[in-house]
Amino acid sequence: MEQVVVQTKPKAGRIRSFLRELKRDRQLLVLMLPAVLHVLIFCYIPIYGITIAFRNYRIGDPYFALGAAARWIGVQNFLDFFKSIYFSRLVTNTLLLNVLTLVFTFWVPIAFALLLNEIASKRYKRVVQSFSYLPYFVSAVIIVSITLNILSPDGVINNAIQALGGRSTYFIGKAVYFRPIYILLNVWKTFGWNAIIYLAAIAGVQQDLYSAARVDGANRWQQMSYITLPSIMPTIILLLILNVGTLFASNTELILLIANPNNMDVSDVIGTYVYRMGVVEGRFPYATAVGFFAAVANFILLWTVNYVVRKKTDEGLW
Amino acid sequence: MSRTNPNAIRSNRTANFLIYALCGIIAFVTVYPFLYMLSMSISSPDEVVKKTIVLLPKGLSFLSYELIVQNTQMWRAFGNSVLYTAAGTLSNIVMSLLIAYPLAKPKLVARRFFTVFLIVPMYFTGGLIPSFILMHTLGLYNNIWAVIIPSMASIWNIIIARTFIKSLPYSLQESALVDGASEFRILFQIIVPLSKPVMAVIGLYTAVGIWNDWFTALLYLPNSNLHPLQMFIARLLVFNYSSIDPGSRLKLDSAVTQTGVITQMKYSVVMVTTLPILLLYPFLQKYFVKGVMIGSLKE
Structure with a gap:
């Protein structure tokens, strides 16, 4: 008007x-x-x-x-990056780490929210939920410090392994353990916090749907899979789209803390490479180009996924 | 009907038991590392050396805390963190309210322009290096303002504050305007007193963010005297660049006790750093969740 x-x-x-x-x-x-x-x-x-x-x-x-x-x-800097021996390793490491992290961090909060929803005692529910998002407020430095400590050769995990007759393993020093450690840290740090949004969505489901289903003889499992889960599906899809739009991004801050020369082959991602090339070595134009490449790749991914999802389900960001 | 079927009731009981147990395990796993840290820091040093602590403390000794408290490096880092957090948080609250109030007006001039102006950076940022060079160009390298100034405003907080102020009844502002009050007076005498909950949300978000940040210091503060607590800990416990001076008092004790206490000091530093967060936790829970709810309502 x-x-x-x-x-x-x-x-x-x-x-x-x-x-x-x-x-x-x-x-x-x-x-x-x-x-x-x-x-x-x-x-x-x-x-x-x-x-x-x-x-x-x-x-x-x-x-x-x-x-x-x-x-x-x-575009010389971009060409240099595409031709560099690091290009394929960085893209592979970044995508693999992010996809694996997404695979594990994505369903855990959903499952946790559904699980909490089944608890009748409000008090127990509140206590469990309060504990669950404590790690979210603790800094990356502290979390990595604790992890390094627990996983160290004389840490509590290795003590337990030795007590059970196994041999002590230097987890931080071995490249194969980098991804599992990174993923576990992420799951542990974020699952409780990320569950909040799903719990809010679950709280918004109309209660008479459940009573109607119970009258029809639906058990708890059926109520969950035919009412709760479909009701929070729009939220799930929205968050999935947003997450896919960050697959080329790197949690540089966290990775720099866990990275060491031993796991460099798998821990070196685009974010840490930008940091090394730019801040450490002072190759500013080149590092800017690498960072910009990741940002554009993210944007294309976000747009594509949003487009596909909207064609299929009518849900989407825009 | 399931209600009358005894088998169904029994399976329901089993399911309930499993659900309660699983949630209990999850809660335990989330707090275990913190409990372990606490137990390690307050147990007797000899037990720490013998590696007997798994869950609860054995013996009781606050020696490592006494030594930590006397450590001047730790106090300097602690003081820096307090300064950065207080300065950044206070200015962030003020700046957010100052811009949120006009943005919440239904008929602000060029409001569509301002909306786009704030949304674009949420989707697209310049990235690490352009910001790094900018900070150099502005002369903020190796300067405490490199930590403080960038944390003085954030778009997310602005949007949360605007959404909150928009939800207040507009008639309050209108009647004051009719009475000839200036916008400045309306903001400070009517809006600010009503905005305490959103100020708490913004303040806590910002404070936790600054308190937990070590990366800004890594990028811009090469001088270790300016380091905040998180950077101090990263150098001490993650990168092993520095060691902590146990002071002279320890020389009186046995070698075993000394080793134990030096190990314990690492745990105590972690506890001291996490303590403010743990003390604030009841508020954090309340207001962070509130923030998520306001944030998810944005148009």
Whole structure:
């Protein structure tokens, strides 16, 4: 409605009414200024900074540069990355780690929420749930410290293995254990927190559906699989789409803590490579290009999955 | 009908038992590492060396805590963390409310532009390196402001605050406007007192985020005197770059006790770092869940 009115006005009138609104809201605009500037500087300027991937940028060069001063080099950095011996290893490691993590971290909160929903005692339910998301609030550093400790050669796990007659294993020093450790940490840290959204969805299911099903003789299992699960399916699909849109991203912060020279072959992902190339070695344009590649790949994945899901089920992000 | 069938009742009982037991196991697995850390830190040092502690503490000794408390490096890192967390959280609450109030107005000028302006960075960011170079360019490298300034506002918090303020009755603002109150006065005398719950949500989200952050320090703070507690612990326990000085008092004890206490100091540092989170946990639970609910209502 409003739009139609605006469009029929002559252009000069539209500008004049915009200026009038600007004047009317001047106090509000002043209030907004600090946060707007913050977002502009710390979110938008780095987006512009992606142009560094296409420039022969050296530290000390101006951030903003136009024309010849920018020393444009086109897509050379991207080609270098695609041709690099690291390319296939990084893409494989990143995708494999993320897909495996998704496979395990995705269903656990759903199963946990369904399980909690079956508990009649409200108090017991609350206590279990309170415990379940404690790890979410504890920092990555602390969680990794505890893990390194528990898994160390004289840690509690190896003590138990030795007590049972087995041989002590140096878990952190072996590449094969990197993925299981990373996945377990993620499941442990996030399952309780991620279950909150499913529990909220379950709480929103109409209760008379259950009483009707009980009258028809449906048991608990049937009630869960024919009422609860279908009711929270839109939530599940939404979260799945969002998760697929991060398959090329890396939890660099966590991986850097667990990575070591022994597990480098499997722990080196795009995020840690960007950190190493850029922050450690100072190859800024190249590292920017690698990071941008991951961001674009994520966006394409997100768009594609959303498109496919929407064609099939009518559910989707947009 | 299942209600009258004794077999069904029995299988229901078994199912109930299994469900309760499984949930109990899950709860135990989530808290076990913390319990283990606590037990290790307060047991007697000799038991720590003998590796007899599995779940509950054996013996009782607070020696490692006494030594930790005397450690100046730990206190400096603790102080840095408190400073970064307090400064970032307070300014984040203020900045979020300042922008959320105008955004919640039904007829703000160019409100569609501002909405898009805030949504774009949620889907697309410049990434690590462009931000890193920007911080260098701004002269924030090796400067405590490198930790504080970026944490002073966040889009997620802005959206949560806006959604909350939008849910307050607009008539409150309207009548004040009619009475000739300035927007500034309406915000501080009407909106802010009503926004305490959302301020708690934003404050706790931000505080936990800053308190737990070590990566910003890794990127921007090469000077270890500026390191927050998490970076201090990462260097001490994960990367083994630094060791903790047990002080001179320990020399009086036996070699076994010394080894035990030095091991225990690592656990005590972890406990000291996690303690603020554990103390805040009842509030965290309440307000974080509230935050998730407000956040999921966004249009």
